[in-house]
Amino acid sequence: MSRAVLSLGANLGAADAAVRAAIDALGPALVRASALYRTPPWGGVEQDDFVNATVLVDDPARDAAGWLAFARDQEAAAQRVREVRWGPRTLDVDVIAVWEGDEPVVSDDPELTLPHPRAHERAFVLVPWRDADPDARLPGRGTVDSLLRALPADEIAEVTRL
Secondary structure, three states, rough: OOOEEEEEEEEEOOOHHHHHHHHHHHHHHHHEEEEEEOOOOOOOOOOEEEEEEEEEEEEEEOOHHHHHHHHHHHHHHHOOOOOOOOOOOOEEEEEEEEOOEEEEEEEEEEOOOOOOOOOOHHHHHHHHHHHHHOEEEEEOOOEHHHHOOEEEEEEEEHOEEO
């Protein structure tokens, strides 16, 4: 059994529709999705706000590489172009964490580092994740609640439910 947490976001075109389409593409693998959230851009690039969501997924036929392939397929379907790091995008799907059985997958592969190396710093990942799973834990980092308490309150307040 392979379970994963995916973070989805977009800020170009019909961003909410792009995020919803990626969630719909999960089909029966979708366990739970957060609400959609409006979030400020992260990373210092001037751009519009994002629409973000976090999903919990489960598919015995997929491993960590399979979740990354799903992410890339959805980005390609949304015609994502990678020109500026942390820049505007039609869709971004990040694999945050994967579990095989009860064990978290740990990887330092530059193509898929697991758990995601910056998820614990990002309110736009953590707030929707807590919405989808109030008891969530980021492997190696602790509970999502404790990670949120470590972030600046104003950063958390900027993540608003749509």
